[in-house]
Amino acid sequence: MKKLLVLIMALVMALGCLAACGGSNDSATNDEATKDEAIAGPDTEKSEGVMTYAEYAAAALDSKVVIEAYVQGKQSWWDNKGTFYTQDADGAYFLYEMPCTEEEYNQLTVGTKIKVTGYKTEWSGEVEIIDSTFEILEGNWVAEATDVTALLGKDELINKQNMLVSFDDMTVVSIAYKNEEVGNDIYVTVSKDGANYDFCVEAYLTSAETEVYKAVEALKAGDIVDIEGFLYWYNGVNTHITAVTAN
Amino acid sequence: MKNYLRLTLILICIAVTVPCMLCGCHGTLVSDSDADISSDIATNDMGVENALNEFVMPENFDTEKKHTITFWAKNDTNVNQTEIYKQAIREFESLYPNVKVVLQLYNDYGKIYNDVITNIPTNTTPNVCITYPDHIATYLTGKNTVVSLESLLENSKYGLGGSEVKFDSPSKNEVVPEFLEECIVNGKYHALPYMRSTEACYINKDFVEKLGYTIPDVLTWDFIWEVSEAAMAKDENGNFAVNGQKIMIPFIYKSTDNMMIQMTKQLESGYSTDDGKVLLFNDKTKELLYTIYEHAKTRSFSTFKISSYPGNSFNAGQCIFAIDSTAGATWIGSNAPLIDISKENLVSFETVVKPIPQFDVENPKMISQGPSMCIFNKEDPQEVLASWLFMQYLLSDHIQISYSQTEGYVPVTSRAQNSDVYKEYLSRKGEDNNLYYDVKISAAELLINNTENTFITPVYNGSASLRNAAGQLIEEVAKSARRNEKIDDAYINELYKTIKSRYKLETIEGGLPAISIWFLAIIAIVWVILIGYFVISMIRKRKNTVE
Numbered sequence: 001m002k003k004l005l006v007l008i009m010a011l012v013m014a015l016g017c018l019a020a021c022g023g024s025n026d027s028a029t030n031d032e033a034t035k036d037e038a039i040a041g042p043d044t045e046k047s048e049g050v051m052t053y054a055e056y057a058a059a060a061l062d063s064k065v066v067i068e069a070y071v072q073g074k075q076s077w078w079d080n081k082g083t084f085y086t087q088d089a090d091g092a093y094f095l096y097e098m099p100c101t102e103e104e105y106n107q108l109t110v111g112t113k114i115k116v117t118g119y120k121t122e123w124s125g126e127v128e129i130i131d132s133t134f135e136i137l138e139g140n141w142v143a144e145a146t147d148v149t150a151l152l153g154k155d156e157l158i159n160k161q162n163m164l165v166s167f168d169d170m171t172v173v174s175i176a177y178k179n180e181e182v183g184n185d186i187y188v189t190v191s192k193d194g195a196n197y198d199f200c201v202e203a204y205l206t207s208a209e210t211e212v213y214k215a216v217e218a219l220k221a222g223d224i225v226d227i228e229g230f231l232y233w234y235n236g237v238n239t240h241i242t243a244v245t246a247n
Numbered sequence: 248m249k250n251y252l253r254l255t256l257i258l259i260c261i262a263v264t265v266p267c268m269l270c271g272c273h274g275t276l277v278s279d280s281d282a283d284i285s286s287d288i289a290t291n292d293m294g295v296e297n298a299l300n301e302f303v304m305p306e307n308f309d310t311e312k313k314h315t316i317t318f319w320a321k322n323d324t325n326v327n328q329t330e331i332y333k334q335a336i337r338e339f340e341s342l343y344p345n346v347k348v349v350l351q352l353y354n355d356y357g358k359i360y361n362d363v364i365t366n367i368p369t370n371t372t373p374n375v376c377i378t379y380p381d382h383i384a385t386y387l388t389g390k391n392t393v394v395s396l397e398s399l400l401e402n403s404k405y406g407l408g409g410s411e412v413k414f415d416s417p418s419k420n421e422v423v424p425e426f427l428e429e430c431i432v433n434g435k436y437h438a439l440p441y442m443r444s445t446e447a448c449y450i451n452k453d454f455v456e457k458l459g460y461t462i463p464d465v466l467t468w469d470f471i472w473e474v475s476e477a478a479m480a481k482d483e484n485g486n487f488a489v490n491g492q493k494i495m496i497p498f499i500y501k502s503t504d505n506m507m508i509q510m511t512k513q514l515e516s517g518y519s520t521d522d523g524k525v526l527l528f529n530d531k532t533k534e535l536l537y538t539i540y541e542h543a544k545t546r547s548f549s550t551f552k553i554s555s556y557p558g559n560s561f562n563a564g565q566c567i568f569a570i571d572s573t574a575g576a577t578w579i580g581s582n583a584p585l586i587d588i589s590k591e592n593l594v595s596f597e598t599v600v601k602p603i604p605q606f607d608v609e610n611p612k613m614i615s616q617g618p619s620m621c622i623f624n625k626e627d628p629q630e631v632l633a634s635w636l637f638m639q640y641l642l643s644d645h646i647q648i649s650y651s652q653t654e655g656y657v658p659v660t661s662r663a664q665n666s667d668v669y670k671e672y673l674s675r676k677g678e679d680n681n682l683y684y685d686v687k688i689s690a691a692e693l694l695i696n697n698t699e700n701t702f703i704t705p706v707y708n709g710s711a712s713l714r715n716a717a718g719q720l721i722e723e724v725a726k727s728a729r730r731n732e733k734i735d736d737a738y739i740n741e742l743y744k745t746i747k748s749r750y751k752l753e754t755i756e757g758g759l760p761a762i763s764i765w766f767l768a769i770i771a772i773v774w775v776i777l778i779g780y781f782v783i784s785m786i787r788k789r790k791n792t793v794e
Contacts, residue, residue: 061729062726062729062730062731063730064730119726119730121553123553123554123555124555124556124559131726178324178354179322179324179325179326179329179352179354180326180329181329181352184354235559235587235588235589235592236589
């Protein structure tokens with residue numbers, strides 16, 4: 001009888017405490033998951049039920065999609081949602097506001113392989129996956145930037161959307177802070193072969209403390225630069241710059 | 248043995264009661280992030296060392312004492328607004344050389360809100376802050392955080408229009424009463440209005456007429472749905488007949504929060520009570536969602552979250568009815584001074600600005616929105632008074648007028664609205680596509696002519712969560728329609744349940760959360776056992792005594 005009562009008491013206490021704490025956010029930890037060193041290349045085989053990039057690209061907007069990819073960039077975490085650039089051997093996927101705790105967001109380091117189930121959608125030309133769920137898989141790969149300079153001004157450029165890309169020998173036309181405020185996004189207009197392109201240093205992706213932000217701040221009209229970034233789209237190509245090198 | 252059993256039963260009661268009390272306290276009408284915020288602020292409330300004393304109005308403002316006050320403001324991606332803030336600061340500092348104002352600019356209200364919340368526990372809030380009453384309601388969960396303006400507003404020396412104020416300040420009576428009333432939070436004035444706007448329906452008149460319709464004096468929802476469906480007809484090449492393009496989304500709503508709020512207000516079908524009881528999840532809302540689903544399914548209706556800025560599609564001739572804030576008017580129309588799409592995609596057409604569609608054309612209702620200002624409490628009442636004077640300065644006619652001209656805003660004082668300068672500004676509508684841009688001035692006139700038809704939603708700690716939930720109902724239904732998911736009563740009921748849970752709305756609507764009710768039931772059972780045990784013990788004891 002004594003044991004039974006004590007057991008009941010312990011169970012009730014435990015249940016009660018769990019329930020009382022149930023609504024709170026998972027506490028964030030700074031523990032970074034230990035990752036294997038990046039392997040030479042990405043898996044080219046997809047798991048059962050997972051789309052190839054070609055199948056994803058062909059899928060209709062608003063349809064359900066299942067993909068596997070490697071995290072390449074992390075744009076923000078807020079209110080238990082994270083935004084990521086991911087890529088596989090054939091193409092890239094932008095995961096917009098994927099539900100995840102801060103702890104999970106921290107675990108999703110660059111290179112981490114994940115399986116994502118969500119809905120394909122488009123917002124101002126940017127194709128993305130929303131309302132998604134994910135699971136972390138074995139595997140790690142960090143993409144190298146693909147040179148797409150030759151595709152500027154061509155329709156094929158959109159096929160590389162969201163990939164980590166590079167542009168060589170671009171001429172800086174203008175640099176402007178969003179709202180003229182330091183720390184905000186930096187709008188970077190560059191030109192190539194007489195045509196202008198609007199790129200951006202997205203402050204959520206690369207904040208004012210980052211090397212690239214500072215490097216872009218130092219640029220002036222007429223500078224010739226090599227640029228790396230994620231091929232974001234906003235009513236046209238709007239690369240989110242992640243690295244810049246003055247020539 | 249008996250003593251042990253008694254002790255054990257008491258411990259069970261304690262074990263059950265403590266967590267249950269915790270559970271009961273847990274459910275509040277706030278989102279996940281708001282829940283953390285309230286907790287942070289509550290820390291300030293309880294942390295004696297951080298709590299400030301209630302502000303007491305000083306007899307005089309000491310003009311020798313130096314103050315540096317911070318002003319957190321928001322602009323609408325509009326550099327003219329930034330310049331007006333800076334100019335106002337320069338002017339104020341020249342009037343009060345002992346006060347230095349440090350401006351910190353933000354792009355959206357949400358960021359200001361989050362930063363304020365973060366700074367409340369450490370008493371590092373700004374002095375003056377552009378904000379919304381919904382946000383102030385949360386700030387007020389901390390003790391003496393936001394200064395009540397009751398003692399300031401009508402102070403004969405330093406109040407609005409006070410004798411010792413060094414500038415031409417408007418009197419309390421010259422602040423538009425409807426706008427001032429919106430600044431009452433927890434029964435007291437805790438803010439001053441800064442600018443006011445509402446929503447407008449921006450209409451491509453050419454397309455409406457091409458479809459064989461005439462824009463009515465007062466728009467109705469039925470009219471918009473009907474024209475929108477008509478606009479979905481395609482030609483033999485698969486292009487939309489009305490615009491000859493592959494893309495046409497006839498009706499795009501920027502803020503679905505506002506859409507649902509205004510629909511429920513127009514129908515008086517229930518949103519929330521003044522004290523925060525949630526009424527939104529009812530059968531009338533269900534009917535509205537069915538209608539919205541229908542039009543989202545045909546793709547004649549979409550939202551900002553799904554299809555981006557209404558103004559961009561509108562300007563590209565891919566949208567007929569764009570509902571957005573009057574404060575965004577400079578981005579809308581073929582000749583808009585601010586454009587977010589490439590020039591080659593701009594289409595030329597006539598833009599008509601109308602109030603949002605109505606269910607009852609005889610009794611129009613539209614939301615009042617726009618920034619307000621509050622001041623935060625500080626240890627030094629002189630610093631608070633300096634903040635108050637600066638906030639009051641922002642109601643000066645020239646600031647009210649110049650800021651309102653940056654967008655389709657309306658000055659919040661009748662004095663500025665009735666001034667010759669402002670009247671002349673309105674009269675020059677359409678003279679150019681910049682300061683006198685016709686769409687912008689029409690948007691401002693819309694609010695001036697409908698101030699008595701505006702309303703705000705009840706403000707209480709957590710009211711922002713209900714606002715988000717209202718919009719999310721529309722977003723979820725619209726997404727389901729696009730994904731070919733069927734909806735029925737079961738779907739709506741499940742959606743209600745999900746949204747209530749996501750935004751933690753169960754508590755206010757239906758009393759305690761289910762988990763708390765469950766544990767309270769356990770408490771009751773345990774107490775019944777305990778009382779039963781004592782009764783039986785007493786009976787046995789008496790029996791033994793008798794024997």
